[in-house]
Amino acid sequence: MIPRVLLGTAQVPGGGELRLLQRGAEFSIMLGANELMNSRLSGSEEALAEQACERIGARPGVRMLIGGLGMGFTLRAALARLGPDAEVAVAEIVPAVVEWARGPMAALHGDSLTDPRTRIFEGDVAAAIAEGEWDAILLDVDNGPDGISRPGNDRLYGASGLARARAALRPGGVLAVWSSAPSKPFARRLDEAGFAVDEVVARATRKGGARHVIWFATKA
Template sequence: MISRVLLGTAQVPGGGELRLLQRGAEFSIMLGANELMNSRLSGSEEALAEQACDRIGCRPGVRMLIGGLGMGFTLRAALARLGPDARVAVAEIVPAVIEWARGSMASFHGDSLTDPRTRIIEGDVAAAIAEGDWDAILLDVDNGPDGLSRPGNDRLYGLRGLAAARAALRPGGVLAVWSAAPSKPFANRLADAGFAVDEVVARATRKGGGRHVIWFATKA
């Protein structure tokens, strides 16, 4: 049996400690006992980007914000769907995750970090949301609509945070939120914030695996 090897650790500002682990060709990022992501399970992260792109259509000059770099599956899927004039900003609050992307996990990211359409923001996604004028905002910074990685993220999922996201979207824009499990209260909050809500089940891999939830909330 191949044992896991610890490749690195990093503190989440205002939160816990991330650990980057490798077992053979498989990588995982852990927060305490919670596995935030695994290199074998990219299906729902890719669906987050692909279905968001499908919903906003092929409008020119798309501006997309992705909250959380992770292993880069969402970013790569978005770049594959979007045109040459698109701009994709990725907000990542943990500098080490960006370093891992350029080092130990470079093979997963491919050329996405050097793609001229990509802008990496080392900072809080809430500040990036406030820049405004987004066609799509994709949030995968926790394992669901609560501040798992850092308590400060709770504000993203409350009514005030959802109102800020809605104000930052262009007409017809989409807020997409990834979750490991359903949450009826959060779906209700999205509706209360004025979004048209579509809840989608996405599998962990292209062939099946665990069931994750993505909310696609459209600004009318």
């Protein structure tokens, strides 16, 4: 059996330590005993971008914000579907994740980080949301509304956080939220925040795997 090799560690603001591991060509990022992401499991992260792009449709100068760089699956899927005049800002609060993307995982990310449409925002996605005037805000910053890595992420998913996200969206804009599991309370909060909500099940891989949930919440 090919052993896992520890490539790096990084502290998460607010507590916890991320570990980047490699086994052969496979990468994984762990938080304690929890695997937050794996390079073999990209299906639902790609669906997050693909379906968000479908919902906002063809419009000039699309401004998209992605919360969480991770292994870059969502970013690459968005770039593949957006026009040459789009802007895709990626907010990543752990600087080491960006360093890993440019270092040991560079082949996985391809040219997505040097694409002229990409802007890396090293900081809290809440600060990036506050810039406003987004056509789409995609959140994959934790394991979902009941996240485990940063208690502070709760402010993104609570009533006040959803109100700020809605205010930052252009008319017809979409807030898309990835989750490892369903959450009826969160779906209810989206509705109460004034969004038109579509809850979609997406598989971890193109061929199947775990069932993840994505909420697509449209600003009327």
